[in-house]
Amino acid sequence: MAGVVVTLFPSVFTPGGWLISPVDQTNYVETLEVLAKYPSLAHVTAMAAAISMLLYGYGLLGLLGLRSIPGSKFSSLLQYGVITSLFGWGIFLIAMGKRHMTVHLMQRSVESSGDPVLQSLLFDAALNGYADMAGLILAFLSIYPSASMMVGLGLAPRFKSLNIYKIASIGLFVIGVAGFINFVVAQHFPAIALDLVLGVNNSLLSVGALCLFIVGVGMYRQRQELVQNDATDLTTEEE
Numbered sequence: 001m002a003g004v005v006v007t008l009f010p011s012v013f014t015p016g017g018w019l020i021s022p023v024d025q026t027n028y029v030e031t032l033e034v035l036a037k038y039p040s041l042a043h044v045t046a047m048a049a050a051i052s053m054l055l056y057g058y059g060l061l062g063l064l065g066l067r068s069i070p071g072s073k074f075s076s077l078l079q080y081g082v083i084t085s086l087f088g089w090g091i092f093l094i095a096m097g098k099r100h101m102t103v104h105l106m107q108r109s110v111e112s113s114g115d116p117v118l119q120s121l122l123f124d125a126a127l128n129g130y131a132d133m134a135g136l137i138l139a140f141l142s143i144y145p146s147a148s149m150m151v152g153l154g155l156a157p158r159f160k161s162l163n164i165y166k167i168a169s170i171g172l173f174v175i176g177v178a179g180f181i182n183f184v185v186a187q188h189f190p191a192i193a194l195d196l197v198l199g200v201n202n203s204l205l206s207v208g209a210l211c212l213f214i215v216g217v218g219m220y221r222q223r224q225e226l227v228q229n230d231a232t233d234l235t236t237e238e239e
Contacts, residue, residue, distance in 0.1 A: 001216035003055030004209045010045040010052070011206075026194050028130050032123070036106035043103055050096040053089040056212070060085055060151075062219055065228040069157055078154025081147050088143035091136055098133035102126050141183060141201065148208055149176030155215065158225040165223060168214035175208040 015038040016023045016031045023030040035042045064082050069075040105126035112119040152173030159166035182204065186197040219226045 001059070001213050001220065003052045003059060004213040004216070006048055006055060007052035007209060010049040011202075013041060014045040014049075015042050024195060025198060028127055028134075032102070032106055032126055032130055035103050036110050039103050039107050043100060046096045046099040046103070050093050053093050053096075057086050057089055059212075059216055059219070062228075063151075063155075063226065066158070066226070067228075072157040074153040075157045076154070077150040081150025081152075081154050084143060084147040085151060088140050088147055091143065092140045095133050095136035095140065098129055098136060102129040102133060105129060141179070144205075144208075145176040145179035145183060147176070148172045148179065152176060152211075155226075164214055165218040165225065168211040168218075171211040172208060172215075175204050175211065179204050179208075 011017070012019055015021055016025065016034040020038065020041070021034045023034055025031055060082050064079055066078060068078075105122050109119050109122035109126060112122060149172075152169050152171070152175075155169035156166055156173065159169065179201065182197060182200050185192060186194065215226070
């Protein structure tokens, strides 16, 4: 729950995003120029994004010890989905480290205006670093759909009747399927504008974060379906 709240800050205030000096994120040069214009904010938002991933991981680890439900073909996917999610978020953490380094190099480049050669070298290094960061984020985007599907499929059977937690679990599965389709579209249909694909992806991640928040509420309220106990003791009582 805290991870979802923290991630709102970088989502809104990252320089070059939709609020502060918006630019086409696929235009690396323009994006770097905006980061150089707001270096302190860029560092803070990258750090907040990293902290949010750590909070996500800490929360999701609470589901790792849940036992599979006898007779369910999908509940055993939960543990693998949690591990895959942690792996994907780890890649995102590395990407945020790359962002810190990129912003630092742009700061150095701006300060080296008196030495054009050094300035050019620093800018090229920042550009290469930003490309590496984009590659890491792309790797994260290729992993999260599968992780979301597995977590959703693993959680949904634990609820014997329809409630907000089961809906959130189903939502995680749907988000995973939609994210996979969106990723395939980005790969094989270049005629579709990349900024549209990125916009759809960001929307999916936002809805997925809401589903995780709801699951977090259930964990906080000690729903028996979401705490570490015998699967045979799962409650059917609705709140």
